[in-house]
Amino acid sequence: MDLHTAFLRARRGFREDAKLYAVAVSSLAVAFLCLATALLAITNLSAMAERWSRSGRMTIYVRDGAPDVDVQALRTTLAELPEVSSATTLSAAEAREQFVRDANVGGELAGLPADAFPASIEVTLRTGVTAARADEIAARVGHVAAVEGVETYRAFFQKLESLVLTGRTTAGIVAVLVLICVLAIVGNTIRLAVAGRRDEIEVLKLCGATDSFVRGPFLVEGALQGFTASLVAVVFLGVCYALLHAQLDGTIAALTGVRAAFLNPAVVVTLVLGGGVAGVVASAASLRRYLTV
Amino acid sequence: MSKRGPRTPAQAGGHETTGSRPFSFFRAGARNDGSAREKPILVLEDVYKYFDRDRPVLRGANLTIERGEFVFITGPSGAGKSTMLQLIYRKLMVDDGRILFCGRDIARLTGDSVPYLRRNLGIVFQDFKVVPHWTVAENVAVPLEILSMPQKVVRSRVAEALERVGLAGRGNDRTAVLSGGEQQRVAVARAIVTEPALVLADEPTGNLDPQLAIDILTLFEEINESGITVVFATHDHSLLEARPHRLVVIDEGRVFEARSGLQDWQGSGAVRRPEPTAAPVHVHTRGARIDADPTDVVQLHRVAG
Numbered sequence: 372m373d374l375h376t377a378f379l380r381a382r383r384g385f386r387e388d389a390k391l392y393a394v395a396v397s398s399l400a401v402a403f404l405c406l407a408t409a410l411l412a413i414t415n416l417s418a419m420a421e422r423w424s425r426s427g428r429m430t431i432y433v434r435d436g437a438p439d440v441d442v443q444a445l446r447t448t449l450a451e452l453p454e455v456s457s458a459t460t461l462s463a464a465e466a467r468e469q470f471v472r473d474a475n476v477g478g479e480l481a482g483l484p485a486d487a488f489p490a491s492i493e494v495t496l497r498t499g500v501t502a503a504r505a506d507e508i509a510a511r512v513g514h515v516a517a518v519e520g521v522e523t524y525r526a527f528f529q530k531l532e533s534l535v536l537t538g539r540t541t542a543g544i545v546a547v548l549v550l551i552c553v554l555a556i557v558g559n560t561i562r563l564a565v566a567g568r569r570d571e572i573e574v575l576k577l578c579g580a581t582d583s584f585v586r587g588p589f590l591v592e593g594a595l596q597g598f599t600a601s602l603v604a605v606v607f608l609g610v611c612y613a614l615l616h617a618q619l620d621g622t623i624a625a626l627t628g629v630r631a632a633f634l635n636p637a638v639v640v641t642l643v644l645g646g647g648v649a650g651v652v653a654s655a656a657s658l659r660r661y662l663t664v
Numbered sequence: 665m666s667k668r669g670p671r672t673p674a675q676a677g678g679h680e681t682t683g684s685r686p687f688s689f690f691r692a693g694a695r696n697d698g699s700a701r702e703k704p705i706l707v708l709e710d711v712y713k714y715f716d717r718d719r720p721v722l723r724g725a726n727l728t729i730e731r732g733e734f735v736f737i738t739g740p741s742g743a744g745k746s747t748m749l750q751l752i753y754r755k756l757m758v759d760d761g762r763i764l765f766c767g768r769d770i771a772r773l774t775g776d777s778v779p780y781l782r783r784n785l786g787i788v789f790q791d792f793k794v795v796p797h798w799t800v801a802e803n804v805a806v807p808l809e810i811l812s813m814p815q816k817v818v819r820s821r822v823a824e825a826l827e828r829v830g831l832a833g834r835g836n837d838r839t840a841v842l843s844g845g846e847q848q849r850v851a852v853a854r855a856i857v858t859e860p861a862l863v864l865a866d867e868p869t870g871n872l873d874p875q876l877a878i879d880i881l882t883l884f885e886e887i888n889e890s891g892i893t894v895v896f897a898t899h900d901h902s903l904l905e906a907r908p909h910r911l912v913v914i915d916e917g918r919v920f921e922a923r924s925g926l927q928d929w930q931g932s933g934a935v936r937r938p939e940p941t942a943a944p945v946h947v948h949t950r951g952a953r954i955d956a957d958p959t960d961v962v963q964l965h966r967v968a969g
Contacts, residue, residue: 373812380809387797571795577753578807578854579783581776 377587384592388564392596395560399600400607402552403646407601407608409542410642411634416535419627420528427496429509430522432489433460437517445515446492454504456495463490470625489519550649553600557593557653562661564589572662586662590654597650601643609633703767705731705862705893706752708919711761713747721747723917725761729895731861734888736904737897739914745897748914749864752895753785754778766861783811786855786863786892790870792847794839794854800826801835804853811858825853829883845876849883856887863887865896869903877903 385392431449433442442460449458461469466488496505502525509521565572575585612633623631634642706729713722721744729735737745750756751763758771770781786807794803801822808818826832829849834842839850848868855863865884869877881896881903888894898904904911913920 376809376812383798383802570793571798574793574795574803574806575810576779577782577787577793578810579779579781579785580810581779584779584810 373584374587376584377591380588381591381595384564384568384588385595388567391560391563392592395556395596396600396603398556399553399596399646400603402549402556403601403604403642404607406542406545406549407604407634407642409538409545410638411608411612413535413538413542414634414638415623415629415631416531416538418629418632420531420535427498427500427505428524429494429496429505430524431492431494431512432519432522433491434517434519435489441515441517442490442492445512445517449492449494449508449512452508454496454500454508456497458492458494461491461493463488466491553597553646553649554653554656557596557650558657560596561589561593561654561657564592565658565662586655586658589658589662590651593650593652593654593657594647595650597653598643598647600650601646605634605639605642703764704728705733705766706895707762707764708748709762709764711748711751711763712759713744713751713756714759720759720917722751722914722919725914725917725919727912727919727921729893731893732888732891734885734894734907734909735896735912736907736909737895737912737914738899738901738904741899743914744917745899745914746866749787749866749895749897752862752864753782753787779810783807783858784861786858786860788848788851788855788863788865788868790867792844792851792871794847794850796838796840798839799835800831800837800839800842800850803839803850804835804857806854807858821857822853825857828856828886829853844871845879848872848876848880852880852883852887856892860892862893862895865894865898867898868896869898869900874902878906881907 431445446458446460449455462485464485467483467485470488505523506525509523512518513521572585616631616633620631623629706727708725708727711722711725712720714720725744725748737748739745747756751758752765752770754770754773761771762769763771765781765784773781801819804822804825805818808821813821822835823832826835829852831846831849831853834846839847842850848871852868855865863884868884869880872880877900884894884896885907896909911921
C-alpha cells in the first residue's frame with residue numbers, strides 16, 4: 372500500500388462522505404471527552420493521594436490555656452524521637468496566617484479571628500515509619516494534659532486512597548466503554564462508506580488493485596476519525612479546564628491541599644495517538660467483516 | 665508493504681510498444697520471462713466452466729489469440745461470452761482445462777497474484793463501470809494510481825489517453841454529466857491508459873445507439889492498430905457485419921472459430937467444428953441467424969427485417 376496514494380484517496384473519501392464523518396467524529400469526541408474527564412479526575416485524585424501519603428505528618432492540637440513550658444517540653448520530646456523528622460509549634464495566629472496564605476481565599480474568611488484556629492505542634496515523621504508506630508506515638512501524645520487532640524490524617528488518607536481506587540476502576544471501565552464506542556462508531560462509519568463505494572471498489576479491483584490498496588484509504592479514514600475525535604475532546608477539555616481553573620483552583624487547594632493540574636502531556640499524547648490507533652483497529656475489524664474484495 | 669510487480673517500461677512512463685512488453689506481472693519479484701513474447705497472448709485449452717453440473721457454460725473451449733489480433737466473440741445471450749472473459753480476467757475460475765496468458769496458466773494464480781494479471785489487461789464493460797461522482801480524469805487515472813505512478817506522469821498519461829478517445833480537455837468534468845457514449849469512452853481511456861497487453865471488451869456497445877456503437881468499435885480498432893490485442897465480445901450483428909475481423913462464435917458452451925469476420929463467412933460458408941453435436945443449433949442475433957450444422961459447419965444467414 373502506497374501511503375501517499377492512500378491519504379489522497381482517503382481525502383477524497385472524506386470529501387464525498389463529509390456529513391457522515393462529521394457525525395462520526397462528533398460522536399467519538401463525546402466518548403473521548405468522557406474518558407479524558409475521567410483521566411483528569413484520576414490525575415488530581417492521585418496527586419492528592421500522593422501528597423497526603425508522602426506527608427507522613429501529624430498535627431497535635433494544643434489545649435487552650437496550656438502553659439508554654441509544657442508545650443515546648445512536648446515539642447522537644449517529640450523532636451528527639453528517632454521517628455520524627457521535625458516538630459514545630461504553630462500559634463493560633465500563625466495557623467490563621469498559614470490558612471489564609473495556602474487557601475488563597477481572602478475576603479471574609481481572611482477576616483476570621485485567630486481564636487478560630489487552635490495552636491498546634493506540626494510533626495513530620497521520617498520516611499519508613501510504619502502506620503502502627505505512628506498510631507502508637509499519637510496515642511501516647513494524646514494522654515499528655517496539654518494536648519487537646521491528635522490528627523494523623525490516616526482516616527482521611529484511607530478514604531482518599533479508596534476514592535482514587537474507585538476512580539481508577541471507573542476510568543478503566545470508561546476506557547473500555549470508549550473503546551467499544553470507537554469500535555462501533557468507526558466500524559459502522561467504515562461499513563457505510565464501504566457500502567457507498569461498492570462500485571468504486573469493484574473498479575479498483577478490476578484495474579488490478581491489491582487488497583491492501585483497496586483497504587488503505589479506509590484504514591486512513593478510521594485513523595483520522597479516531598485521531599481527530601480524541602484531539603477535539605482534549606482541546607475542548609483543555610479550554611474548559613482553563614476557564615474553570617482560575618475560579619476554582621483556590622477553593623480546591625483549600626479543600627484538598629493540592630493545586631488542580633491538567634492532564635500530563637504524555638497522557639494527552641497517548642490519548643490522541645490512542646484514538647488514532649483505535650480508529651485503525653476499528654476500521655480494520657470492519658473491513659475484515661464487510662469488505663470482500 | 666507494496667506487492668507491486670516490477671514495472672514495465674511503459675508503465676514507468678516510457679512509450680515502449682506493446683509488442684515488446686516483458687509481461688512481468690504475476691508477483692513482485694517474479695522473473696521476466698523473455699520467452700513470453702514469443703507465445704500467443706491468449707490460449708484456451710479445453711476449458712470447462714460449470715454453474716450447473718448438468719449444463720456447462722463452456723465445454724471444452726479451445727481458442728488461440730495471437731498478439732495484435734482483433735477478435736470478435738459472439739453468440740446469443742447466455743452463450744458464455746461474458747463467462748469466457750471473466751475466466752480470462754480471473755473473476756471466475758475454470759473448472760477444467762487451462763487458460764494461458766503469455767504462456768502462463770492464469771488458473772493456477774493465487775488470489776494475491778490476480779491483481780498483477782489484471783494490470784496487464786484493460787477491461788471495458790457494457791455498463792461502463794465508471795465512478796459517476798468522480799471527474800473524468802480521476803476515473804481514467806485509477807490504473808496509474810494503482811501502479812503508484814508520480815502525479816506528473818499520471819496527469820500526462822491521462823491527458824494522452826483522453827485525447828486518444830476524443831475527450832481531450834474534458835478531464836475536469838464530472839463523469840455523471842457525460843452522455844452514455846462519452847462515459848464509455850472514459851471507460852476505454854481507463855482501459856488503455858497503462859497500455860495493457862490485452863483489452864477485453866464485454867459488450868461495450870450494448871447500451872449505445874448504433875452510430876455510437878460504430879464509433880466505439882472504431883475506437884477499439886484504433887487501439888488495436890497501436891499494437892494492443894483486442895477481444896471484443898458482442899451479440900450485435902451489425903458490428904460483426906461492419907468489420908472483417910476474426911470471428912469466434914460461442915454456442916452451447918462450444919467455441920467455433922472463423923479466420924475472418926462475417927462477410928467472409930457468408931462467402932466461404934463454414935468453419936470446422938471440434939466436435940459434432942446431435943442437433944442443429946440456431947443462434948439468433950440482431951440482424952442475422954447463425955446455423956450450426958450437426959456435421960461440422962457453421963453457416964450464417966441474414967434475417968429478413
